Amino acid sequence: MWCRNVLRTRTVYNKPAILACLQCLTNNNLNSVTLKHPARRLFVSDARECTIGDVIDQWSRRFESEGVQEPMKSIEHIVAHVIGTKKMVDILNVRNDALTASQIEKLESLCESRLSSPCRMPVQYIVGEWNFRDITVKLVPPILIPWPETEILVDVVVKRLSSLQADSGEIIEIGCGSGAISLAVAHACKGMKFTAIDKNLHACDLTTINRDNLNLTKQATVIHANLKPDASIEVLSSSNGADNVDLNSKLFDFVISNPPYVPTKQIPELQPDLRIYQDPRALDGGDDGLTVIKSVLKYAAKALKPGGRLFMEVHPTHPEHIQSFTNNYPDLKLYHEHSYKDSCNNDRIVEVVKVI
Template sequence: MPVQYILGEWDFQGLTLKMAPPVFIPRPETEELVEWVLEVSQRACAVGSPGGPLILEVGCGSGAIALSLLSQLPQSRVIAVEKGEAAIRLTRENAERLRLQDRIRIIPLDVTLEGCWMQLLPWGPLDLVVSNPPYVFHKDMEQLAPEIRSYEDLEALDGGEDGMDVIAHILALAPQLLKDSGSIFLEVDPRHPELVHSWLQTRPDLSLDLVAVRKDFCGRPRFLHIQRSGTQRGCPPDAWPGPQTVAVPG
């Protein structure tokens, strides 16, 4: 069993988060993704953008990304979507432990379902979409360490034949929700920068451009910054609903 599950908690970006199987355990690489989002967000604030960003996290898992961003961007708000019941409960518990529950909305949602973006329109328009989606190529799943295959949720890892199944849905979803010049930050497989660039070239209707690729601490191209241009869609900024409890399916 992974040590994070044995201890029942783990540190991520200075936060101590509860961990429980089978919810995916956040990796050190994902801390680098958070750091990049913080750099861009803080730079935007420095040049006069009012308030904090409204962020959508797709696949929140333990809440590591969302809660790290909330803790370091004091005026930010997060919409966290997740289809796994265990992950929804764990994110909610970690948000309460860190007293961040008033600035996060946790919504049961499968982004691969057609028309799912309609459920998110009342919460937008968004400044950022961030995700560490399932991106492992299906053929590589058997090469994962035994402790991963035995204990962690494999749906949080398996990205389909080319690792693009969920990534493609996020990219198709985001333009419906982002503000003009809104950004998408993704953690991906090192083979994905070229695949994502090629995929975007075939979908000019999305008005999305791959503007930057960042390497992880091992020198592998691991993180993507994609930006939207075009006519803004979505709801007015004052459409943020008040506090509510979202029921977990089942």
């Protein structure tokens, strides 16, 4: 699991570069990327003798020599995509397997794209999809990449549903991005109904594609809508069931969110190989990183049923502020019940309960 100390890797993007990369990925034509390095066809002529282990070893060395961050992880994920495995542990079991000439050609094209793209396009965008918990979601820039830390949020929600023996219920996700969170929970909990909203229309379109690909259409409704600072929800386009629900009066069993939580001043310090690709609106949490979080808390206070729960992924410094916020505003009837740690032992997920 990739560790993100204190901050998740969240960055700023450059619109022209994003549009070029998005067009390239949309056309499914990675070979059209202008290569900074001449393509080196290392293995095609020796396809019969080329093994997965050979590919991993040679490309990881090349990635490392050319300054690609996490070179081994990069090639392992590209190989996993090419051979069609969803679990990285499977790579260890197939190192001695041979690759076909077509697999090698595809792999080399993806690897050269990783080397050639501006500021090293993240491998998630290179392969165009990502394994998240038990599902695979399509990804395109600038929609936020779901990191392993976010899987903890899904685990916490699924475990809480199990402990409550909740066979049915309604959940709203604020800021769905690719839809990974809602769709992963929906995949694990077939009786739950989901409303996923995002102010980015492209995010809503991507969530809809992922929902349909996962056969979760009956469980999830995707709405182009924005949570405003006053904790009201503004529907931005009337489609996909938006006309059939009033999100400012409807009650939910759970609210889940991975809101922008990086303090504005810390965004320039983030990892450069992602800086131009991800949408800053999904990253920038304001001066203290709590701007959107406070709106989510206020919305949860009116949208949760008594005994309902809010789950959020936050910055490690935020849980104590969230606890103070709920204590200072007793009229909200919210109680900070627990904070959960990520793989780096940082507080990352908060669970807040609507007091009965």
